[in-house]
Each structure stands twice: as C-alpha cells, then as structure tokens.
Amino acid sequence: MAPGEPGSEVQSQSTFEFGGDSAARVLLVCSSGGHLAQLAALRPWWQDRERRWVTFRTPDAVSLLDGEAVDWAFHPTTRNVRNLVRNTGLAARVLRRFRPDVIVSTGAAVAFPFFLLGGRFRARTVYVEVYDRLDSPTLSGRLCQPLSDRFLVQWEEQLAFYPRARVIGQLL
Numbered sequence: 001m002a003p004g005e006p007g008s009e010v011q012s013q014s015t016f017e018f019g020g021d022s023a024a025r026v027l028l029v030c031s032s033g034g035h036l037a038q039l040a041a042l043r044p045w046w047q048d049r050e051r052r053w054v055t056f057r058t059p060d061a062v063s064l065l066d067g068e069a070v071d072w073a074f075h076p077t078t079r080n081v082r083n084l085v086r087n088t089g090l091a092a093r094v095l096r097r098f099r100p101d102v103i104v105s106t107g108a109a110v111a112f113p114f115f116l117l118g119g120r121f122r123a124r125t126v127y128v129e130v131y132d133r134l135d136s137p138t139l140s141g142r143l144c145q146p147l148s149d150r151f152l153v154q155w156e157e158q159l160a161f162y163p164r165a166r167v168i169g170q171l172l
Helices: 008-017 034-040 059-064 081-098 111-121 139-147 156-160
Strands: 025-030 050-056 070-073 102-107 124-128 150-153
Touching: 025 034, 025 081, 025 111, 034 059, 034 102, 050 081, 070 081, 081 111, 102 111, 102 139, 111 124, 111 139, 124 139, 139 150
Parallel strands: 025 050, 025 102, 050 070, 102 124, 124 150
Antiparallel strands: none
C-alpha cells in the first residue's frame, strides 16, 4: 500500500496503537456489510495474529470469513433488547474461552456487550468510528467511547463529536 492511499495511515498507526505485538490475540467484532468491510481492510495488521471474529451470519460475512474462526452474533440488534441480552451472553462466553488481548470494532450495536465486558477480561478495546457518519456521532460510538482504550476516527470532521479521538484516515 503506497503512502497516501486510503488505509496507509491505518497500517502504520496500527503498529503504534497496539504496540506492534504480533503475538496479540485479537477479537474482531462488527456488524456485517460495511462494518465488516472496514475491519477486513485492516488485514495487513491482523493477518499474522491469532484472531477470532464476531459478526452476523449473512451471505457477505460467510463468504468473506470463509476459513476464519467466527462466532455468529444474534441480529437484529437495533432496538432489540432480547438480542442485546443474547449477545451479552455470547460476549461472556467468547471472552472467557478466547481471552483476547485486544478487541477491535467498527460497530455497530454488537460491539457494545464486548466492550462492556472486555475490561473484566483484561482486554484492551479499540473502536474505529465508521467513515460514513460526518454529521453526527453513531449511537454505538457514543456507547463504546467511554469503554475504549483507543477511539479512532477516519475523518477530521468526526473530532467535533469525539475530541479525544485519533484520526487514522479512511479504511476504504
């Protein structure tokens, strides 16, 4: 990836953000679709690490994550208390079993239970705000920011909503 291309800042900062520890166990948590595409764009960072994914069982996720270790989350998550409870139970099981060093997410709501419980399992948490929200913060971003060890945004404009965030540039 050439400097200046979308994602080039992320690759160089990813090493800094996570200490460059190639042995780190990584849990990648996201909704399917664009959220998943953005985490997939971090492949240069996660490809050589022990990792596990949590996302929704949708055709794009099944195809993209073929051969990866995946735990399928419950959806829909928007305004669905039952699935929030189910995903909180899933988070407890996955965190207890996998014991990640770091949880990385691009949202959406599926991230919240993992960030909520992550600290109890001594996992660092890194949230990357999605690139397509410039006019307002996402609900998931607002919920996960106080629980995040690192909060990253893809546009300078997003600093208006998350002043302590770090700008990493576009993933896609």
